[in-house]
């Protein structure tokens with residue numbers, strides 16, 4: 001798993017190097033109409049500038065977590081969100097998130113919500129992800145509340 005991340009990092013650096021050499025990265029971003037095709041290109045370009053940790057966190061989150069927690073992190077996952085009791089945590093709730101340290105979130109992800117005295121509705125992922133991947137998820141989950 002670690003190697004995979006390393007390879008992706010290398011690929012990313014190589015891409016950045018090519019962009020720098022060809023000067024593509026220096027093109028000024030023009031004002032575009034929201035929702036237009038040009039806008040989705042601009043959005044993609046902005047996302048490209050996310051730090052590696054958040055990009056990886058987002059990829060994993062959108063694969064494993066969003067079915068319950070929702071793409072926007074508000075607990076409204078399209079498949080299970082509102083039908084679960086308790087509802088999946090709302091990561092956009094700043095007051096709620098302020099009380100969840102990175103260590104706490106790390107523990108929830110690796111050992112499940114039951115490991116922190118809550119229900120058993122958030123599954124343990126410790127066997128699916130390595131430490132680096134969980135760190136990426138923690139960073140991405142924290143970002144929903146802007147911290």
Ligand code: HEC
Pocket residue numbers: 061064065066067068069080084085086087088089100105108109113116118119120121122123125137141
């Ligand atoms: C099957 C649905 C489901 C999936 C998939 C899921 N969760 Fe959860 N998650 C929940 C529910 C439900 C809760 C609320 C548990 C509670 O409060 O007892 C929760 C709570 C949490 C919490 C807050 C725990 C706390 O202390 O209040 C975190 C952090 C979390 N999930 C992260 C994740 C991450 C990261 C993933 C993906 C790797 C994920 N969850 C996948 C259902 C899910």
